[in-house]
């Protein structure tokens with residue numbers, strides 16, 4: 001088992017990564033959590049696959065478990081479902097000596113984390129992420145949220161978990177498309193912070209895609225360590241944390257312009273990263289060779305073509321919309337070399353239109 005620490009003073013916590021680590025729950029969780037009631041939040045898909053294993057391990061460790069299962073998908077990330085979970089917590093007699101566990105992807109993690117942050121003004125919380133995206137991104141860092149009908153993630157809290165438990169076995173059932181969407185965020189960490197991760201992915205790509213345990217342990221552990229470093233320096237997104245938004249400026253605009261119906265988040269981010277690398281190449285930040293190397297790796301993740309009929313104006317309109325919300329200029333995070341990015345407020349709009357037109 002590999003362990004990565006998120007160093008946040010007295011709120012520091014560990015991320016545990018390994019295959020078939022269910023039995024070790026017995027040994028490790030009680031070191032951090034008192035024996036008591038557990039509200040286990042999951043979605044219908046994941047609960048059917050792994051709920052039984054987690055409940056058995058929690059019983060073995062001396063915890064009493066009440067499951068609360070929500071439908072799979074983004075539509076469960078609402079105050080209405082949070083309210084259903086509050087009811088389940090009250091009915092289960094959950095108090096501050098108990099805790100909430102999220103077993104699932106980013107949807108379940110964000111929703112259960114928000115409930116943990118607000119129920120009784122905060123009860124302890126554990127993340128058991130089961131998608132690649134949740135394992136390398138959403139389960140680490142303490143951002144929790146639900147959606148509002150007027151926008152995604154508008155209601156939320158910064159609230160750190162007590163521990164993160166990454167059971168690699170869960171990836172064996174994750175649909176390939178979801179896996180590759182998560183892989184886009186994996187590649188992102190290499191581009192923004194750590195060239196050796198790009199080299200590792202180039203060398204071990206087949207093992208990574210096949211889900212080989214040693215490769216996954218190294219890659220996922222490295223991503224968690226990189227995110228932990230960023231979060232430790234900037235927990236509440238005052239500065240450095242913005243580099244995690246590499247590929248997300250145009251990625252979000254693509255998601256918005258297609259009403260969140262065409263791309264998975266990671267797919268839109270991958271397209272956004274392709275366009276950002278092309279912008280960086282035009283500004284001669286990246287060399288031809290560096291840009292080619294990144295684009296080759298992005299191609300292995302698999303760039304999704306734009307939907308037929310998507311107009312550049314719609315994407316540029318969504319970009320400006322985003323800008324209004326932030327009350328700021330359009331900010332692009334661009335690589336200066338592989339492993340180092342910086343934010344730019346002066347990207348030429350014509351250059352943005354050009355690279356976008358080439359993609360559409």
Ligand code: NAD
Nearest residue numbers: 045072073105106107108130131133134138143170173174
């Ligand atoms: P998701 O939670 O919807 O999971 C995707 C699908 O895979 C679902 O249908 C789910 O039931 C299924 N699934 C999950 N694990 C499985 C497994 N092991 N085997 C088989 N099927 C499985 O999606 P996601 O991509 O994990 O998360 C997306 C959410 O994460 C968004 O709401 C986004 O806003 C949020 N997010 C949060 C942060 C953060 O910092 N908090 C960061 C990035 C994304």
Ligand code: ZN
Nearest residue numbers: 185248265269
């Ligand atoms: Zn993302």
